[in-house]
Amino acid sequence: MSEENPTNQNEMTIDMAFNNLVGIAREMKLSHKEHLVLEQSVQTVLEALNEAESEKEKSQEEKAV
Numbered sequence: 740m741s742e743e744n745p746t747n748q749n750e751m752t753i754d755m756a757f758n759n760l761v762g763i764a765r766e767m768k769l770s771h772k773e774h775l776v777l778e779q780s781v782q783t784v785l786e787a788l789n790e791a792e793s794e795k796e797k798s799q800e801e802k803a804v
Contacts, residue, residue, distance in 0.1 A: 757781070760777070764777055
């Protein structure tokens with residue numbers, strides 16, 4: 740896993756977050772099924788975040804009009 744310490748940074752990037760998850764999954768030696776569950780969980784969270792961001796942008800555009 741990366742030697743970067745997120746506590747020393749103001750903001751963690753998406754790439755850093757996913758790399759952390761991959762590193763943790765590798766260290767845990769998850770089974771194939773567990774990897775699939777982890778992948779599906781991350782994808783679900785990512786989709787929810789993208790939808791929230793899209794709604795936020797749409798709301799800001801409506802306020803600007």
